[in-house]
Amino acid sequence: MNNKYLYKKIILGSITLGTLFFTGSCTQDLEREPTLGLTSSVLYKDFSNYKPALAKIYAGLAIGGQGDQNNGDANTDIGGIDGGFSNYLRQMYSMQVLTTDEAVIAWADAGLPEMHSMTWNASNPFVAAIYYRIFNVIAVSNEFIKNTTDEKLSSNGIAGNDLTEAKYMRAEARFLRAQSYYHALDLFGNVPYVTETTDIINTPPPRIVRAELFKYVESELLACANELKDARTNEYGRADKAAAWALLARLYLNAQVYTGTARYTDCITYCNKVISAGYALKTNYASLFMADNNVSNPEVILSVNYDGTSTRTYGGSTFMVHAAVGGSMPASQFGINGGWGGLRTTKAFVNLFTPNDQRGNFYTSGQNLEINNVSTFTDGYAFIKYKNIKFSNGAPGSDASGDFVDADIPLYRLADIYLMYGEAVARGGSGGSTATALGYVNALRTRAGANTVGSINTDLFLDERARELSWEATRRTDLIRYGKFTSSSYLWPWKGGVKDGKAVEDYRNLFPIPANDIVANPNLIQNPGY
Numbered sequence: 035m036n037n038k039y040l041y042k043k044i045i046l047g048s049i050t051l052g053t054l055f056f057t058g059s060c061t062q063d064l065e066r067e068p069t070l071g072l073t074s075s076v077l078y079k080d081f082s083n084y085k086p087a088l089a090k091i092y093a094g095l096a097i098g099g100q101g102d103q104n105n106g107d108a109n110t111d112i113g114g115i116d117g118g119f120s121n122y123l124r125q126m127y128s129m130q131v132l133t134t135d136e137a138v139i140a141w142a143d144a145g146l147p148e149m150h151s152m153t154w155n156a157s158n159p160f161v162a163a164i165y166y167r168i169f170n171v172i173a174v175s176n177e178f179i180k181n182t183t184d185e186k187l188s189s190n191g192i193a194g195n196d197l198t199e200a201k202y203m204r205a206e207a208r209f210l211r212a213q214s215y216y217h218a219l220d221l222f223g224n225v226p227y228v229t230e231t232t233d234i235i236n237t238p239p240p241r242i243v244r245a246e247l248f249k250y251v252e253s254e255l256l257a258c259a260n261e262l263k264d265a266r267t268n269e270y271g272r273a274d275k276a277a278a279w280a281l282l283a284r285l286y287l288n289a290q291v292y293t294g295t296a297r298y299t300d301c302i303t304y305c306n307k308v309i310s311a312g313y314a315l316k317t318n319y320a321s322l323f324m325a326d327n328n329v330s331n332p333e334v335i336l337s338v339n340y341d342g343t344s345t346r347t348y349g350g351s352t353f354m355v356h357a358a359v360g361g362s363m364p365a366s367q368f369g370i371n372g373g374w375g376g377l378r379t380t381k382a383f384v385n386l387f388t389p390n391d392q393r394g395n396f397y398t399s400g401q402n403l404e405i406n407n408v409s410t411f412t413d414g415y416a417f418i419k420y421k422n423i424k425f426s427n428g429a430p431g432s433d434a435s436g437d438f439v440d441a442d443i444p445l446y447r448l449a450d451i452y453l454m455y456g457e458a459v460a461r462g463g464s465g466g467s468t469a470t471a472l473g474y475v476n477a478l479r480t481r482a483g484a485n486t487v488g489s490i491n492t493d494l495f496l497d498e499r500a501r502e503l504s505w506e507a508t509r510r511t512d513l514i515r516y517g518k519f520t521s522s523s524y525l526w527p528w529k530g531g532v533k534d535g536k537a538v539e540d541y542r543n544l545f546p547i548p549a550n551d552i553v554a555n556p557n558l559i560q561n562p563g564y
Contacts (some may be wrong), residue, residue, distance in 0.1 A: 078181045081196040087178055088203045091210050094171040095122045096338050097347040112166040115159055121349020125164035129221055130507040135382040135526035140411045151531035152538045156546035156564045165548050168214045175211035180230035205261035209273045212254035219247045220511055223544045238555040248292045255282045265311035271339040279307040280335050280446035283454050291515055298463030305455035313448040319392055319482055321425035325440035335446040342433030342440045351441040354420040360411040362400040369422030371436030378414030382526035386500050391484040393501050405527045419505045449478055449502050457495035478502055514543050
């Protein structure tokens with residue numbers, strides 16, 4: 035993926051902000067005025083432009099480009115790879131799920147088989163895709179944040195209720211930037227660093243090391259937690275204080291990996307904030323991942339929203355449904371016109387479930403439990419997670435063609451908070467109780483139809499997170515926290531590229547900085563091993 039010259043066109047609804055000319059590293063540089071269309075000095079004088087501008091940041095997670103409602107992946111945000119193929123959430127799945135026991139994929143696109151076999155290198159196009167997606171969201175966030183300072187809002191005449199809303203929107207942009215920096219922290223560790231005030235017109239972005247990036251993400255999220263709208267008061271799909279609390283809890287749960295210092299008590303503190311905010315478990319587990327999961331959903335804290343008629347992408351939930359259907363699976367039962375025959379799971383994952391656990395929803399007809407050939411769809415049980423079917427009435431989603439899916443993808447939900455709380459308690463954090471943690475685990479197991487447990491320990495939570503949060507882009511991070519991602523202490527089929535699995539090098543706990551960015555930015559240093 036060539037990022038030496040990166041062009042970006044930011045489309046804000048029907049408003050063209052302009053084309054930004056970048057040289058060098060991917061984050062360079064949103065301080066320059068656009069050369070075409072409306073300049074930011076004009077755009078931000080009209081408050082009616084603010085929400086579309088903010089929506090562009092959210093869209094960086096949901097779709098792949100600047101197309102209209104018929105193809106949101108057209109005019110891709112990043113060069114060198116298809117917009118749908120490189121979709122942010124689709125590539126988070128590639129990094130966080132395909133690299134683990136939770137999934138294999140049959141396709142042989144260059145660089146894709148290397149994800150599950152754990153043999154990727156610094157030229158892998160999928161590693162590059164998520165890297166540039168992350169920094170695209172950061173760059174667009176910086177532009178919004180830079181233009182919504184108190185000084186800018188005053189000089190642009192934004193006042194009254196508009197001023198109040200603009201400040202909330204700025205906090206959302208800061209949250210979205212912090213979230214993408216968190217993904218960079220987790221996946222890459224040591225990365226380029228640029229904010230809305232960084233002067234990088236003549237020099238490439240500086241490098242920030244992992245421990246310092248942790249501090250930055252923490253400080254931004256703490257600020258957001260004060261400045262965002264109160265929990266459960268923002269529009270569905272937009273960040274509020276609870277989203278910041280949820281991500282802080284996740285940050286603190288993994289702090290020992292990121293910094294060498296455990297922060298389990300802080301994890302419990304922020305889990306408690308979310309739990310006290312009035313969220314509740316959805317009664318039916320499967321309904322969390324169906325076409326009408328936006329309706330009466332008290333569990334989801336923040337989601338990426340999709341609509342088969344107006345938010346069309348070949349990533350997101352469209353990928354999650356189509357790619358998981360193949361073999362003898364009847365596509366109509368998933369609300370789609372056909373499967374792509376890609377995703378299945380491993381026997382190691384299957385063996386985590388008891389027969390009565392509804393979360394272990396496997397399609398076995400015509401499928402082999404053993405995976406003799408990763409590229410054969412019928413090798414490996416199919417796993418049913420998302421459907422383009424409405425839970426309320428069994429009808430398919432809104433796209434009559436059956437191409438695009440309505441289901442929203444939750445980024446944070448109460449079940450995850452319950453499990454983070456429990457693990458942090460089991461690991462010795464203060465401010466929680468074992469009895470409460472046990473109650474949370476059993477609430478999830480009862481919903482799933484699984485037998486309750488009488489006690490908890492640290493190891494239970496790794497398995498319970500796999501059962502509850504499968505295919506929700508947490509597994510790699512969880513396995514690393516438990517020391518099982520690269521080691522021989524836990525093997526799964528085709529880990530390390532061999533049928534029965536083998537240990538791989540510990541340096542693969544981090545992904546490489548894309549080779550093109552190493553060349554373009556002399557401030558960067560490649561992660562060890564690559």
